[in-house]
Amino acid sequence: MQNKPDPAVGPSDNARDVSPSADGSRSEAELVERESRWNFALVGSGLGVWDHNLKHGTRYYSETWKTMRGMAPDEEADGDFESWLSLIHPDDRDFVVKAIDHQNAGDPDYQVFEYRERHRDGRWIWIECRGACVEWNEDGSPARLVGTDYDITARKEAEEHLAHMSRRLDLALDISSIGVFEADIEAGTVEWDSRLMAIYGIHIGSPKVANDVWTDALHPDDRERVLTTINDSVAQNRSFQHEFRIIRGDGVERVIRAKGGFFLDGTGRRKLIGANWDVTDEVLLNSELQRAKTLAEARNQELEAAKESIEHLALHDYLTGLPNRRYLDRMLDQYAAKCISSDLTLAVLHIDLDRFKQINDTLGHRAGDAMLMHAAKVLKANVRADDFVARIGGDEFVVLCTIDVTPRKIGNLAQRIIHELCRPIRYENHDCRFGASIGIATGSGEALDAKQLLLNADIALYRAKSGGRNRREFFSTDARRRIIASKRLADDILRGLERGEFIPFYQPQFHARTLNIAGVETLARWQHPEFGLLAPDKFLAIAEDINVVAAIDGLILEQALADRREWAAQGITVPKIAVNVSSKRLDDPTLGKKLRALKIEPGTVAFELLESISLDDCDAAVTANLRQLRKLGIDIEIDDFGTGHASIVSLLKLSPRTLKIDRQLIKMLPSSSEQRKLVRSIIDIGRSLDILVTAEGVETNDHVRILGDLGCDVLQGYALARPMPAQQIPAFIRSSSWRNADTGARALQSTLQGSIAAKGGK
Template identity: 45%
Template sequence: MQKLQTLDDARVEFDESCLVQAIDIDLPHALCPTLLFGVTATMPIAPPAGNRTPACFRALPPNLPRLHRLYDWLGSIYPPDRTAAETHFVDCASSNTPCSETYRVQLPDGTLRYLKSAGANYRNADGTLRTTGIVWDVTGDVVMTQTLRNAKENTDIKNAELELALDELSNREQDLEELSSRLDLALDSYNCGIWESNPVTHIETWDARMCQLHGVPFTDGRILAADWIELIHPDDREHAKLSSYHFTENFLPDPLVVRVPQPDGSIRYIRSIGKVHTMRDGSKKVVGIAFDVTQDAILTRELKAAKDEADAKNAELELAKSRIEHNSLHDPLTLLANRRKLDVELDRLSRSSHNERQKFSILHLDLDRFKQINDTLGHAAGDAMLVHASRILSRNVRSGDIVARIGGDEFVILATDNSSAEEISQLAQRIIAEFHQPIDFEGFACRCGVSIGIAQASGMNVDARRTLVNADIALYRAKGMGRNRYEFFTQNLQAEIVSHKRTADEVLTGIDNDEFIAFYQPQFDARTNQLTGVEALIRWNHPHHGILAPDRFLKIAEDLNVSAALDHIVLQTVLKDKMRWAALGVRVPKVSVNVSSKRLNDEALIDTLQTLAIVPGEISFELVESIFLDESEAAATSNLERIKELGIDIEIDDFGTGHTSIVSLLKLKPKRLKIDRQLVMPILTSPQERALVRSIIDIARSLGVETVAEGVETMQHASLLRELGCDLLQGYAFARPLSFDDFTAAAHAGWRRAAA
């Protein structure tokens, strides 16, 4: 059969006169209201028997006619269901299959009812297609079905949720079992006990491990808190009680560590940790664990002991470091600051002067005659004098001043209190005055003076170290001016020092360049006027200033400690010149050479002399009178004897100005005494000086010692000295000091013009 596409197609195909005939259906109207229908191209609707229209059909047009068109019936279907119903009936008619469709209709009051239409297709005698069926209300069935379906869905959801909950519960039970197993393993591994405490009843419940930790047998695990306290070491009980009190008051105390004596007499350290837990009924209990920390406690104790020992050693090291630092900054003898400490303070002053004006004074002090005390009475006496000096300085300075010992007998005072020059002068005077007072050392009265150099500085960017140098310059001047005094640094003094430094450098250069030479002043026999010898006098042939006398450089040479080197240069020059004179036919019987105390105390002097070609009796060493006052120099005493053994005569220079005793003359046995020019010059006018010179000559003659008069300026002096019995004469009346060439020429001329 050709498929029908629409109801219009059905209407064309079938005879519109085809009517629906009633079909008896055995369904009670009360239980299942029905409506019979038959359809060809049109669909008249037949109402139920008795013309009773159930409420479910009231959606149809009122006064439903016997014959009604299909489209009017479809129009009564609830719109959302209309298309599906139409499509279903068309498809069934086209395929000649029974139809069965459920759809909704909307009643006048707005409610929806579910109707079900069911029918079958057959052909009339004329071959036309006819569909006959019934419509009945299935609202109750649909609602029941939906209710059951919803209930089933809810039940399925609940069942699924229940299954998930059961699965989760099962998983949790497994996790709890695993966790419990792990917890038991951990508790066993660490020997941890579990305890529970009731803050109200004060009853505790322990497991077996807890009892084992405390050395008590396990029964039911119940124990009174008081009994637990008794198990603890007496010294830890108060601490344990306090911890229990905190739990009772709902505090969370720190973990408790107590000592528990064991039955075998050992001590076990037990650490307890607990937490307050609130039960469902509102009651509280404390649950916790306890474990053995004996090894940890022992290790902690050992570590603490080691730490305490280390701390003690560190403290000792810090103390030692502090002492070392203190000692490195202080003099151990006087306990004053040392040079390093002074340098630190000087640098601090210099730095602070970059930001603010500074004014300070530096006093550089040097003890006079300290070496004499140290050498004659020993180092203990010297140390006592240094301590005495430190006390004098410390009690005379102000609290902010610094006193430092920077050398053997050198001290420095750093006064940073803006003192004026007058105040510093008064300080220096007080110090000098106190040094005049002697101190007793083992029955000896020890006294030494002090020389002080002072330098002051003020302003910004001050160089404190330069100020110390200036104080040292002033000290040098004070010692040069006679010692036991103080001097302030001035710019003029600075200029002198610069000149002194320049000269010192030139002296050293002159030694290297052989600029030092010998001049010779002849000595004549007082009776015959014959040449008996010469005195070799050092001169400096300066490259810029010409020939310079000793007063221009000898003091500087002594400061440079090169006077012995100059003595050696002169001696070597004399020996060479004697050979040259001999070659020129000039006879020089003897040459006197000045020897300094440094040279005489040189332990290598004799070895050096033995290397020189010295003819016995032709060389004399002139020694200043002060040398013989010091008998403590073993090297000098030994050298004097060895010098005479080498055939070198000894002469005492400048006799009469020092303190040489007759005993010293007898011991030394010199060849000659040279009467100082200070005694010779006034003899023409001073009877006292003349008598003194006569006495010296008489003493020398009585000892078999020749006398030489220095500074014979006139022939009147020569005549008087001859009358007094002097043996040899030396001075400008006969000849000035001469160079080698001039001496040679004068000798060849018979000394006629040597004094000119």
């Protein structure tokens, strides 16, 4: 360093010659050797020597002093105080001036001080300055100052690095709330840092803590386990990690996690250093997470169980527990694949319970459910374990069979099922009897199509039911062709309804006495785009199967009303139009509303009811609709009377306007006196009940004459007119062609008119 500029004298590289004189002074030689030794020691120690002789105004700076500042060894240091002071770090400058003053004054507190000085290469170096006054003037002021400078930059950097590491460690410990302890194993002492004390909730001024403070803090239930762990670790010189509970000084229970390890200090003493941190919140969180996990696993199990239950419900019938249609669709492909790969035959049995609806309707749905469950048990009991039984809806079941299936075995199985299902079942003091119709289809080989087999079994079932029920039928290609034709016809009927292909034809009806027009019967015809004009016998059965007869009846009635209005506009009066009505239409609860919307003129329309559907077993809906018809002024006629089972009582109850004698009774009139007596009896019954009688099937002049003699009221048949389209009615009526002499009708009319005149015009 440099002191304030005062002259100084001291040893230098140009010091006086102290080599031994000629006289060989031993003391002087020793002095030279001693000085050389000290010079080497100072150079080796890295100390730069400075010597300020204030009395003589000389300054000395050693080569090491210059080198540590980046100066050349032979460079002269001018010793200017202000110039040197400008090299001091600005933050240290005032301190250095103060320290030099105190050092010059002999203040022992400033014999050593540190500061930063600018190196020749521009960096800052740390200097440790040691100095003292070695000579004083008579007035007590310093006369000579000698000292050393030492470059402590590396030490300072190490200290700063250590301090940085310490700060970072302290920060990390603070952030993580980790407390540290150090134990002297041999001395039995332990030191805690402030963080550890805070964790345990204790307040001790000294970091030295008695061992029993920690032992007493341990939770009683954990103490033995923890002490055993510590003792074992100490005995085996092995690091440890464990978790335990403590009771803090404030009585709060906390969970502590501890880690520790052993080391030897610089004196060779064995010590233990460790860390504790509070993991109560973590343990609580883990406990909560574990509880949540356990709960989630339980819920997952519940969900899995619910999923399985839902899947089971989705694939099984709720009532019988059998697989349902959805499950059957899955199994069809599996069974087919099994048969193809194993060269087996697949048989499909489609089973429909007979008379089940009657049991359900008469004894209630509970009885019906009991029958279905019984049927399921019978099916399961009569098939093999590998066979598949499903309820596909209502009272229908399907059985899939594989392995060595032959038509005979399958037929025997079906017959056994029918036999078992026909046995009476006791239900609430009732003997319930039902049967089964079964359709069977089989297939094998690479071309096996299970879904087609199911369709084929359905076709065979249709044949079994239409063939008398309680029987089995195997699928045949002929039956399939008939079913396909029926299906095509059904599709055509539906399209025909949409396109208005169903049209009315009209067969005129005549008063038997005058042969005047009494009305027309409306007959449905289908103008098929491919097959031409079709009568009801070509489509009625299929229309009933697809439940559209009522729709056809409705369309025909609407068109007939429109045609009658058109005839009236042309000056042609048709007193009444009669239309057929099906049992389905009579069951329609909205029939009255629909008819009121047509604004029918009372007395101009008659509904023809088949004797078999309209008399003895009328239900409430039919009875209500018949009352509606009478209120609307629509007459009721009984069609095909004489071939059914109607009683006189039912006629009285129904009170029809007209009876139509079936053509089978009219046909033999000319050749059978017995037939004439029967027809006369029907006419007499009608007259006695004030009911008009119409004869159908009037095909010859003899029929016209005989029925007139028998007192019949209205005639209808080919002898007078055939059915014709609406546009032909006006011309036909204007022409009165049915009265031509060549038909015998004119002569018959004259005879009848003469007979009326002879009786006084009655």
